[in-house]
Amino acid sequence: MTTTSRWRALTHHHLFWPVAVLIALLLVNVPFTPDFFSINMTDGHLYGSLVSIVLFGSPLILVAVGMTLVIATGGIDLSVGAVVAITGALTCSYISDQTDQNTLSAVFLAMGIGLVAAVVCGLWNGFLVARMGIQPIIATLIIMVAGRGVAQLITDGQIITVNSEPYKLIGGGYWLTLPFSVFVVAAVVAVTVALTRRTALGLLVESVGGNAEASRLVGIRSTRIKIMVYMFCALCAGIAGLMISSNTSAADGNNAGLWIELDAILAVVIGGTSLLGGRFSIGGTVVGALVIQTLTTTIYTIGVPTQTNLVFKAAVVIVVCLLQSPKFRAKVFGAKGPKGPRRDATPVEPAPAADAAPKMEVSR
């Protein structure tokens, strides 16, 4: 293998561009804050910019990992932000009702209630998408609209504050010198990767995303897989909801997890997972979420007015999407664009085909 071919292999790896963007963003910080990469030990806890990026990015990583699987089946879940709010509201209102908020069993029960509610939301989304055959954007729009109302109903329109030491741990506490949420994220990511890459589950998810009807015909229970994926996504959002409300020790039905669905979708896209479904990369998504969080941090540290944050984000979305578009690459970088039959070189076909198949099926 020559150096050039090795370089080619490296640049063609699906994680190359996301990681390159992440490293570039991290390096941008160095001239402004020279000790950006340094990590200090204070009171037995690690502190530093890198640690806080991971800490503040934790909920986003969780939501984005769940979203990756949903997108891999060709769907999308807009309701995660509302699920974050509902979970936080339920858990905090249960804890705040206790006379002793530090009781471990009560905190666990509260978290259980919150997570069960989240999974029920996911089941409902999955039911609408897989059983009723409703477009995912629209099916999940229902909980996105109604969910925040429900969360406000639970908290009675107030911001519920809790004062519970054990509950504080999950989103704001430290364990073995690191933020506890890092361990939660690592565990969820590890379990997801193990389930999807060490078992056939990931393949099944990709096959359902590629063509749900064909998968059904070869004997994959595509309905069940889809429902499962939405439930998993909602569960991840629920855990993120616990983290967010635990970190602030408060449940805000109106603002908790606001816009997180859009950031999560963005993370998935930056990570190289196509919105058309059929393939996914958990690693890419984690990198994508870190890119978004680093972008936010960078904007703060550079001293650019924070209000331009969204303009930057828009620019990043457009650049990343354009780079991923085969048509754009062909137009800008000349005819050397897609050589082999790349999977993402057939953008229009799969969706209508998958749509058309059930119609033919029914009319037979």
Added chain:
Amino acid sequence: MSATAQTPKAAPRGSTASRARATRLLGDRRLPVLVTAALFIAMYVGGLSRYQNYGFGEPQVFLNLFIDNGYLLVAAIGATFVIMSGGIDLSVGSVIGFTTMFTAWMVERQGLPLLLVVPLALAVGAFGGFLMGYVIHNFEIQPFIVTLAGLFLFRGLCLVISKESISINDASVGTLAQTRVSLGVGDLSIGAVVALVVLAVAAYVLHYTRFGRRVYAIGGNEQSALLMGLPLGGTKIAVYTVSGFCSALAGLLFMLYIQSGDPLHAVGMELDAIAAVVIGGTLLTGGSGYVLGTLFGVLVLGLIKSVITFEGTLSSWWTKIATGVLLCAFILIQRTMTARRKT
């Protein structure tokens, strides 16, 4: 796909005339609009019987639905075009917010006359829509992502203009906002009149022009429309331009209604617009629906708000829950109807 051709299959047993009539009605494309209109009337009559003594029956209460929701109607009409073509536009709320901010800044801080700022704001909105349509069509990126970028961009631009809200004290704006058009039984604001004009124009364009038929054709089946030789790209880009223009116009009406510019104006209004379109019976897969349905969708959403105001004891979050429940009901109705049509 004509409804009459499908009727025999929908009623396989070929039974009595009333059954045939029922199945014909179920297969009718106009059914969702009729259901929404019926729901609106039922809600209104319910409100009448419940709040009779509180003045619910006054014509002005009905006209207020148009005054209070004129901007939403205009935004939802723009969204109707996009959804009819099988796309989606998430940037609506941001463009509305941006337009209020832009006009407030131009009029108050730069001292430009309103007459100049209005066309400028409309042009910016339309150009934003054009750009999004251009990227969607030419680089084959999903509308969802492109308009999401638009959402971030315009909201960001709002904040770049100013982090604080700018109240508008300009005399011409004040005069416009105060102007009322008398209808005898009550009056309408300028914003409501503009919204109704936009509705009429949109209904004409969608249902009686070549462009309108192309939008339906592309929404029905993009591949077929392409094979038929319809100008796919031009139509798609035009649809997003229309949506951008409508959003900017909605922003102007919102600015008139609220007389200030604020970076957080109309956050999430794209969802209200999409919900109104869906409740109005337009198929989200595209290709089927009526602008009149969107009007009823907006009126139903507005009526929920009025009823909650009249009820007094219900809190604002019930609006969200009621909207969600309605949305769900109408999506399920649509789904069962399209399922019937295919069998």
